[in-house]
Amino acid sequence: MTDDRDPLLQTLFAEAQRELDGEAFTAHVMARTRSQRYQVIAGWFGVALVLAACTWLLALPIQEFAQLIVQGLAITLIDLGDSWLAWLFSPVNNIAGLLVLSVKAIRIIRKKIIGASYAN
Amino acid sequence: MHKAQDYYPNCPEALIVSFARTGDRSAFTELVRRWQSSIRNLMRRCCSDTTLADDLAQQVFLQVWLKIHTLKQANAFDAWLKRLAVSVWLQHVRKKDALRGADELAEVELAQHDPTSMGMDLDQALETLADPVRLCVVLSYHEGMSHTEIAKLIELPLGTVKSHINRGTQRLQQILAAYRDNAEES
Structure with a gap:
């Protein structure tokens, strides 16, 4: 089989292709990109918060572990x-x-x- | 005084893509405006539900916004956009797990469908095809892609793509011919 296409189907596909009004759609997409940006920022803020909490909670054990290694060496x-x-x-x-x-x-x-x- | 974005509607696409790559929202808006109809039509052929099609088209553009900085050549935007659209569609299909046993399901649907019903149009006819068959047919007839390009895009063997298109075309001819005959009679 070659890449030849059925002419009737080709006509039907061409007829089905409509120029759709894009203003509302475009506005919706842009609004979603904005909310997506806020989500990404919130995500990074969350990660930073967790890292800060871990550092604060684990600072003493990490320091003790480092001291043990230094003493051992x-x-x-x-x-x-x-x-x-x-x-x-x-x-x-x-x-x-x-x-x-x-x-x-x-x-x-x-x-x-x-x-x-x-x-x- | 005119702003730069006032000129975007008259700008060549490669230039707008270059601006959008740098995070220019106005340039990206112009790209959405230019391509929304094409992508929404593609999605409408893939799934006959217009609301779902529009939602998937929006997801395509969100992916574009997130990934456009990775696009190396601005003049390759249209091919890249199509790849993203197909990838979003495939993700959706995988999510609903329709690929598994879809052929059998489509056979059943086709057998149950009355081909002489007046409400049958292209989208409804496409709906009776299995997802992979429909995608291959849509890419061939709607996007005008060659079999080799389709095989490369959806990562299927060329023989499978040819067979999908052949089978899909035959089924559509069968369904739509019955519909056309019925329409002519009435």
Whole structure:
């Protein structure tokens, strides 16, 4: 079957196509766009309100959790006492330092492996 | 002193679309004014209920207002608008879940319908078709789209679109010929 159309049906469709008066319709659409805008604004206001309430309610627990993490990361790995060595190694002699160094080492090893595979 | 929107009725469409994309409400009003008849007629062919058709047409224009900033080419507005209209219609059809088993339903309706009744017009004849068949027929005859364009637009295989249009045309011919014969006799 091609895109050929039945002439009778085509005439009927053409006759059914009427120029409709658009003033009332257009006014209605524009009124709905306005109310839709107010709804969107109200929605964003609601979200902002909920976020503000959550921040206010959860501020203390979040702060406590953050403090716990900071304390955990600051735990000394090797006890070096109060000697100058303790001051010297203090940036790396803790869990945070160990984590940072581990990530760095993994990245370097990964780069070397990938570089080696490209060279081959 | 004239305002910019006083000139909109005489402006080329691409320019008005460009203004509407920036959030110009007057330009958007002019677009609604220009296209409302076409979209309302399209919806009236898709569903014979004029109130529902107008409501769906309004939804189309609300979608246009929300999404027009995403339209890349201003001169592609008409094709984009048609796509939105079809998408709104399909959403409506999915909502009422008419696509499922609609073919069988239409067969029953057609069988029960008296084709010689005088009240039968194009919209009523279209109503007897299953939703996907009706949509394909409307896009072909009302919008003058090719089968390939329809298949692309409603994401159906080309063969299915052709078969829908073929079946829909045959049914409409059958119903409307009976009506026309009856009208001629009286």
